[in-house]
Amino acid sequence: MQITSPAFKANARQAMADADLQRALGNVERGFIEKRAKAVAKMPEFEELRDSARDIKNHTLAYLDLYLEAYETRVTEAGGKVHWAADAAEARNIILDICKSVEARRVTKGKSMISEEIELNPALEAAGHEVVETDLGEYIIQLRGEHPSHIIAPAVHVNKDQVEADFRRVHTNLPADRNLDEPETLLAEARGILREKFLSADVGITGANFLVAETGTSIIVTNEGNGDLTQILPRIHVVIASLEKIVPTLEDVSQILRVLARSATGQEFSVYTTLSTGPKHPGDPDGPEEYHVVLLDNGRSAMLGSEFEEMLRCIRCGACMNHCPVYHAVGGHAYGWVYPGPMGSVLTPSLVGVDKGGQLPNASTFCGRCESVCPMRIPLPKMMRHWREREFERHLSPATVRWGLGAWAFAAKRPRLYQFVTGLAARGMALAARNKGRFGWLPLAGGWTKYRDLPAPQGQTFQQMWAKRSRRA
Amino acid sequence: MSSRETILATIRRSLGANAGDRTRAATVASRLAEAPKGLIPARGQLPDDKRIQLFARMLEDVSATVERVADAGDVPQRLAKFLKGHNLPPQIVRGEDALLAGLPWDKAKTLEVKVGRADGSETVGLSRAFGGVAETGTLMLASGPENPTTVNFLPEVHVVAIRAEDIAGDYETVFARLRKAYGKGKMPRTFNLVTGASRSADIEQTLLLGAHGPRRLHVMIVG
Known part of the structure; x- marks a missing residue:
């Protein structure tokens, strides 16, 4: 997909003017936050579990090479195969070769953000395979020719009436006068259509929430059961996962699962957590005959040891975007690539470069809600600041920003000058706004005053007030 | 390289x-x-009777139905009654599980039992769970000829029998049992943790049951 992250500002303006999108985004703010809060309140040990989950991932990342080797050994022992992919193109080619090996006609897919990252669907289609997304949200956006706008609720930007229109447009073999008023009937229609696809697929591709080194197991966490039908019915099961999904043992997975669903959907536990290991055993009446894991790097190994290493703890729950005021306002597509919201603002520059993703770390109010809800305690605002620094160092920020920051830095490094200038400005601004107490327009601050007033200073700077207080005490 | x-x-x-x-x-x-254990929440460490109560309550919280069957020999009749009560056909598909195979199926004469994997034509699947977790009302099912995975997902209704003694407080206890049963580092091809019936909230974040898997989950606690 074309990366439109550099056009974030234009994307955001467009998103805010999109009435359908704004209607749909209301569901994010209303639903997710309350559900998570309730689930967390029911688990008194939640904060300790977050610490535990963080520590497990930190440990794993420190020994990532060894855990990956151990994992690969187990997968091989179980009769599966691990394919290492350095980048997106290599991952695509591996999967294309597997599909070609069985002359796959139909390929079903469970939800996977890595599949989006490597742009798998267009490649499969170009090679002549029919690709069917089976997660309801993914299916809806596939019909619409769109990309996910949320990492766990891909169609969160779409309203029910839009889904109805898409189903009528595409499912033309069904009676045109059928009633699709209720979401239940939409779901039933999708279930019926996708059931046929599941039963006739040649290859099933799923993502993975976790890879377990102890057993060579891949794990998917879903509510619909589509991931399960995708992987148990076709002859071949392909797992596509990035390499930081690894955890040491089943005990470690148990810890992280305790924070995943609660943070994501506010469920105590997702409906289906499925552990898959190798192909079917001799005598098994069902399950795939071949099991492949494509392990994707695509820039992650270089994040280790950098100030962005902690991002590799991310378990893709979506809590950061669910709680982000910027995401609430503009939705996921405005971010311009695969990963939206705060986690995307950190990850996108890491994976596609700060020259393309540098706008995103600036799309933050630094309110800190993302970090406060992150089950893995990833310091997202801190890392966005690191990206801003890098952007500045590489002279990628606009000239006005650079000039402004330069002027501020010059004064800030000279305390007397700084106090003099700010004191003058506070007095001057208080005087200028003495009638209204606020500014409706200010030179150089049009970006602010165009949308809201700026409260006027009261006449003294913070430092002056502080000094006065100290003298009094 | x-x-x-x-x-x-x-x-x-x-x-x-x-x-x-x-x-x-x-x-x-x-x-x-x-494989050191991490933190086990207090609710995952309850004594026997309270543990089973919590298991049932957590399942009911996610729209599953639960019944206690004191004598395993009563399962066929109780199952027939459940199907009748919900206007479901008296036909089930199940695997070769020893517990299920050993039940007195002749006591429920109307019930038609198919043994093997599911192919999508069956309405009701019956499985026996390897274990259960009270903490979240989670069933754990191991694949194999005993309990084919297709039985868990293709039928509209999934009935799961679990022995009361197989209900643990936490996930870790069942994983430890799994290690004993299959050997360290070995796993069944598919190990399903099931907590409720299939659902989706992908249309306007409204929760709907019966997405791609079973629309209804019924659990029989045996013993």
């Missing part, structure tokens, strides 16, 4: 680690061998 080697080399360089470092290797080996 293959991508495997490149990736591993980049990781080691980023971490400042050496490939032959014995201390690192020993740390990883012992973590994998010992």
Whole structure:
């Protein structure tokens, strides 16, 4: 997909003017936050579990090479195969070769953000395979020719009436006068259509929430059961996962699962957590005959040891975007690539470069809600600041920003000058706004005053007030 | 150099680690061998009767139905009654599980029992769970001829029998049992953790039951 992250500002303006999108985004703010809060309140040990989950991932990342080797050994022992992919193109080619090996006609897919990252669907289609997304949200956006706008609720930007229109447009073999008023009937229609696809697929591709080194197991966490039908019915099961999904043992997975669903959907536990290991055993009446894991790097190994290493703890729950005021306002597509919201603002520059993703770390109010809800305690605002620094160092920020920051830095490094200038400005601004107490327009601050007033200073700077207080005490 | 080697080399360089470092290797080996437990929430450590109560309550919270069957011999009749009560056809598909195979099926004469995998034509599947977890009302099912995975997902209604003694407080206890049953580092092809019936909230974040898997989950606690 074309990366439109550099056009974030234009994307955001467009998103805010999109009435359908704004209607749909209301569901994010209303639903997710309350559900998570309730689930967390029911688990008194939640904060300790977050610490535990963080520590497990930190440990794993420190020994990532060894855990990956151990994992690969187990997968091989179980009769599966691990394919290492350095980048997106290599991952695509591996999967294309597997599909070609069985002359796959139909390929079903469970939800996977890595599949989006490597742009798998267009490649499969170009090679002549029919690709069917089976997660309801993914299916809806596939019909619409769109990309996910949320990492766990891909169609969160779409309203029910839009889904109805898409189903009528595409499912033309069904009676045109059928009633699709209720979401239940939409779901039933999708279930019926996708059931046929599941039963006739040649290859099933799923993502993975976790890879377990102890057993060579891949794990998917879903509510619909589509991931399960995708992987148990076709002859071949392909797992596509990035390499930081690894955890040491089943005990470690148990810890992280305790924070995943609660943070994501506010469920105590997702409906289906499925552990898959190798192909079917001799005598098994069902399950795939071949099991492949494509392990994707695509820039992650270089994040280790950098100030962005902690991002590799991310378990893709979506809590950061669910709680982000910027995401609430503009939705996921405005971010311009695969990963939206705060986690995307950190990850996108890491994976596609700060020259393309540098706008995103600036799309933050630094309110800190993302970090406060992150089950893995990833310091997202801190890392966005690191990206801003890098952007500045590489002279990628606009000239006005650079000039402004330069002027501020010059004064800030000279305390007397700084106090003099700010004191003058506070007095001057208080005087200028003495009638209204606020500014409706200010030179150089049009970006602010165009949308809201700026409260006027009261006449003294913070430092002056502080000094006065100290003298009094 | 293959991508495997490149990736591993980049990781080691980023971490400042050496490939032959014995201390690192020993740390990883012992973590994998010992599999230390983390924090188990208090609600995962309840005594027997309270544990089973919590298991049932958590399942009911996610719209599953639960019944207690004191005598395993009553399962066929109770199952027939459940199907009748919900206007479901008296036909089920199940695997070769010893507990299920040993039930007195002749006591429920109207019930038609197909043994094997599901193919999508069946309305009701019956499985026996390997274990249960009270903490979240989670059933754990191991694949194989005893309990084919297709039985868990293709039928509209999934009925799961679980022995009361197989209900643990936490996930870790069942994983430890799994290790004993299959051997350290070995797994059944598919191990399903099931907590409720299939659902989706992908249309306007409204929760609907019966997405792609079973629309209804019924659990029989035996013993």
